[in-house]
Amino acid sequence: MIPAHLATYLPTHLPTHPADIISSIEQFSYIALFLFALGAGYVIPVPEEIILLITGYMASEQFVRLTPAIFIVVIAFIIGDNILYRLTLKNNKHVTKLVNEVLSIKFIARHRPWLEKHINTAIFATRFVPFLRFVGPVFAGYTKTKEQTFMVFNTLAIAIYAPFVVWLGYFFHNDFTLIVNDIGRVRHTAVIFVWIIIGLIITRIVDYIFKKDEEANRK
16 A cells, blocks of 8 residues: 555545546556556555456456556556666655655564565565565665666566466456455465565576576676
């Protein structure tokens, strides 16, 4: 969910109800889809999970085509996350409060040294926590993580997570409302633990590839 301190700056006419978002996407198709995905959780007070489910729902009703829609939301998420990462990296004053909010999250505060040491896993795993889209980009920017590292692991997570949630909206469109209302329950510890394990495995593989490239360049 969008941080409380940013909500006061939002225009009051922005659509926030799923039905209003669907109506907007119907009218403007892929452009509206891109803009909603770009600002979801940042400047639009709607979690990105809702946008993804709506995308799947719209595709199932043939308002948009599934493959192009997935491609658009993935690109929009990558751009949005990269903007926030860069703002944090440059210590932009507009994200100071957001940085403080991320650092004050109990899990982050308790395990901060471990997360900083395993930043690749942190970037990858936090992307799968519902309603906390901003954590990975902010934490990566705050710890001055290399842009290449952030882009690789954040993009990899988006490429897995976004199509999966869109798929849920597509194949279970009849239960769309039920999924939206219950999505907060996905925070179950076991689910997060599984994603962390997957993240560790993937990051180890990518780390190995990077090290091989670095060794080859040195030679």
